[in-house]
Amino acid sequence: MKLNDLRVCNLTEPLGFTMEEPVFSWTVEEAAGRQLGASLEICAKGETVYDSGENPSADSLGWAVPLELLPRTRYDYTLRIGTADGQYAEASSSFETGKRDEPWTGSWISPAQDRNSALLRRRFFCEKREGAARLYLCGLGVYEAYLNGEKIGEEYLAPGYHAYDFHLAVQTYDVTALLREGENSLVIALGEGWFKGRLGFEGGYTNLYGDRLYAIAELWQGDTLLTATDENWEELRSPIRFANIYDGETWDARIQPEIVGPAELVAPEGCGPLQDRVGLPVVECDRFPVKELIRTPKGGTILDFGQNLTGWVRFSCALQEGASISLTAGEILQDGEFYHENYRTAVSRFTYISDGTAREVRPHFTFFGFRYMKVDCDHPVRPEDFTAVHLRSAVPQIVTLHTGSAPVNRLFQNALWGMKDNFLDVPSDCPQRDERLGWTGDAQAISATACQSLYMPAFYRKYLWDMRAEQSTLEGSVPNVVPRIKQGMIGEHGSSPWADAAVIIPWNVWSYYGSWELLRETYPGMKAWVDCQRRREEALGGEHLVKDGFHFADWLALDNPQPGPFGATDPLFIASAYYFRCAQIVAEAAEILSLPEADEYRMLAAEILRALREKYFDETSLCRIQTQTAAALALVFGLTEDPTAQGRRLRELVAENGDHLNTGFVGTPILCEALSMSGHHDAAVTLLLQEDYPSWLYSVKLGATTIWERWNSVLPDGHMNPEGMNSLNHYTYGSVAGWMISWLCGLRPDAPGYRRAVLEPRPDRRLGQARVELDTAAGRFVSAWRYDGNKLCYEFCVPFGAEAELRLPGREAKTLTPGSYHWEEEA
Known part of the structure; x- marks a missing residue:
């Protein structure tokens, strides 16, 4: 028996997220029977702050705990589950609060001049590395932060795109490993992002939420405030000469981060209050090597990554000082040439100008939708130097x-x-x-x-x-x-x-x-x-x-x-x-x-x-x-x-x-759902399998x-x-995938969270077989069918704590309890 997917407020080990009270959820594997009860023990600062005792009504889909949460506090918890047939398991995890309603010591600061990008820096002293260190930060429009030259955290384009006029999201970062004894340097790099950069088509609008860049931060080690944004911060020249969401970025590595002057103490106007984050981080989720290096009939160079994706391209660069390389995003080729017109006014180009130093290069304050990148560079292009990076919010595939x-x-x-x-x-x-x-x-x-x-x-x-x-x-x-x-x-x-x-x-x-x-x-x-x-x-x-x-x-x-x-x-x-x-x-x-x-x-x-x-x-x-x-x-x-x-x-x-x-x-x-539910599933499958326009497979064929x-x-x-x-x-139009899960494979919730499900597969010889595995809130379900000559084979799996009503053609419905099922019948 194993406990998996331990989450608090639908998050795995959340750090600094908004929550009124913690809500715990989990799944169980390798167990039979039913849950007899659950207990939850929560500790903070070495003391037990909550002990549920044995709770027979604890719900794995969501168990709310009436715990008054403190700001900037780590909570460790242990969950224990027992079953009616004597099995037992426990697992531990943690969550940590952010600033919550705690007053800020740090002040809003801003570059002294209106700039597309800026660097803000503070040197500070840490007498001794002792205990956990956390950075609480909000930067407007988008930011990246660096401690002693190392990027903080794994997310990009923070604080993301939200209704800034109603709330400003604060991110919490664990910087324990980056902190040094002695002198430290904290740098916040800012770009326009959605806050200040242009949004909307036909030219769009700029400065929708503000006309400056801003930052506010506090860095704590335990209960000691090491540094916070104030009048002692300084502004540096940024090597990012230009950046916005639609048009891309220009990074001029020749620009040295020299001191421009002190940052100004000024707060954004017309914006909501600071609030612990609600949104998920935007993170790197996949990488794609160059599938093909294309030389076009007109002499262009194009990188084909084989997948239309969202993100950017990382590449190794060893150009001479002053030499540049530009990558322009595209989704399709036309007559073998690069095509960009469907981007409308979005330039979607990343340009890097070298200072003569070899380094890995990527954008900072933009992203692209692309399969192809047109390369403009006077130097030879080696496909092995380029990798496409897929970015998205941290939502795992289930x-x-x-x-x-x-x-x-x-x-x-x-x-x-x-x-x-x-x-x-x-x-x-x-x-x-x-x-x-x-x-x-x-x-x-x-x-x-x-x-x-x-x-x-x-x-x-x-x-x-x-x-x-x-x-x-x-x-x-x-x-x-x-x-x-x-x-x-x-x-x-x-x-x-x-x-x-x-x-x-x-x-x-x-x-x-x-x-x-x-x-x-x-x-x-x-x-x-x-x-x-x-x-x-x-x-x-x-x-x-x-x-x-x-x-x-x-x-x-x-x-x-x-x-x-x-x-x-x-x-x-x-x-x-x-x-x-x-x-x-x-x-x-x-x-x-x-x-x-x-x-x-x-x-x-x-x-x-x-x-x-x-x-x-x-x-x-x-x-x-x-x-x-x-x-x-x-x-x-x-x-x-x-x-x-x-x-x-x-x-x-x-x-x-x-x-x-x-x-x-x-x-x-x-x-397709309407056809399947009304007795015309064969017509729905016919629609699925059409290959000429208009159909789903028309685009696949192209x-x-x-x-x-x-x-x-x-x-x-x-x-x-x-x-x-x-x-x-x-x-x-990709919503047809939901019908494939729910009707072709026949897996549908019959109670919230799949605590009870319907298994009603619809076999069709034209497809030969279909199998879905779905990690639901209740656990992993499997529904599969396949034709094997004159036999029709079925496979089902129902997770612990759930049940399913099985509906097969020509048979009476029956209830499946947790477990795996296999059988065959004449087709």
Whole structure:
């Protein structure tokens, strides 16, 4: 018996994160029976501060402990689990608080002049290295810190992208190993980042949160303050001549870090208070060598890393003084040449100017979305000198899935990479062009698939934290992007189903992870959005339908005969359908949280449903809107009173389109699910296996390694679609991966956090086999099937503390308790 995945507030050994009270979770392996009880002992500064004793109701999905936490304190804990059949295990871990509400000794400092990048330094003395040393730091826009010449921590682009006008995230670093006895030097390198640099397309906006760079820091050893930002800090010349998120960076190594003068004591204005971090660190997660060095017909040099990814390129550099090398990011080649036009105004170039010293080089204050890098250099280029580094928030992959189809397997990997590449502190639309924003519609469309693919609770907690902050100034309405750029079209709000992210995302997090405390924290934002819609529709005359407003709706669907990005499905129907679903979810959430308004929202949902059926459905209970998206919504949201007939109609609509989809951002994530749940799983598999446009495998056949923004972002001849808006790294259509897990392999939660699951695999000879392994909040589930001649073989695994209802064709449902199962039957 083993205890794994020990987490506090969904984090492994969290250091300096915001938490009101610690919430513990874990999984159990190599055990049978059921959990008899659990005990938890927590120690701080050598003393026991909490001892639960044996607790028979301790929940591995989330055990909240009423412990009053102190600032800057490490807590060590030991968890002990016993089972009904006498097994026993224990495991230990730790968490540590940050500054919390402790007053700051350090002051905000800033470079004396408006600069794109700056270095701030303080020399200080440490009489004796004794005990743990911690640095508490916030730098605006983005920063890296160095102690005695060594980079502090493993994260990049701190403090990340958040709603700075509501809170400023403080990072906590363990610097014990870097501290020296005697003189030390602490340097904070600053760049513009999202705080000050340009954001938004068509030129964007600058200085959105401030027009200077800032830093505040304290370095403690035990209870001794060694140094803090104050008037004694000095500003140095930075070798980073230019850096921003969209355009890249220029590093001139010839610039020596000479003293410019003292830093100024000045604090940012219009920003929120300092707060221990909520967001995960952005870290290095993978590396790719050069797959091919390409010499183009026109004499260019291009590095192909074989995977479209988010991050940058590290390389070894030994150029003469004054010589330079530039790398420019690209996603695709055109006629064998480098192509960059789909980046729009984002230059996405890193330039290094050598001082004659050999060193490893990388950017500091930017990142790129790329597969290719065009190299401009007067010296020979050796591919072995270059390595692509993938950066993302620290969200580990929790799923593996394989089928008997190599293109389908590639599609699943493309969907994973679409998420990995766009989960860099915010769930962005794309990582490459002049956008990279936290579009709420994209985020909600992929959220269910994301929760089945990566460990997402802490990542979404931060995004939803910012969303609620933005809602607080919009009477509950939800912006198009979070954090909200409060200028231009991207500053608008209340568009369905973008705004519905406030309800859909936290509900998916609850469904897949079962964190009661996280549901309680996010519930106010869920309720605020439904209340906002109710006030608006009632002000327009009642009827409980959405009657006006701009709605993205089924964005980029192919079923509209009119040119443009809008689908044919009535946007007010889509908005009203989501209004119903959100009201229904809020009612369920209120009931789970034992809140008195559950009946109120249940009644509201019923009234919306009645109005929907009256306006949008005919006397046979079929949706009057004859689109694949409308039919899928009617089925998945439970709008129709006759799902069998509606399922047949959806199947007909797909057949009428030559067994191809024509859905957009609303219909695509639910289309295959609607077919499978209504008895037409074979049609869903047919859609999956189509290889010509429009289909998922169309892009795979053209060599895609991520998911595209449009179904035909690249034309069959390999040229980019001239319609524009062609990111080759958008994740929304990768939501088919969630259907592959839930319906093709048949693994779905039947209770929050997979404490109870459904195992309902859907074998199909065209695929030959399918297998998923998923590390859920309850533990690892396996669901697999394969054809072996005339036999159909199944394999299942149910983790300790969970159970599953097995549903196989032609058999009665049965309950599986923890364990592994194998059997065969005639195919």
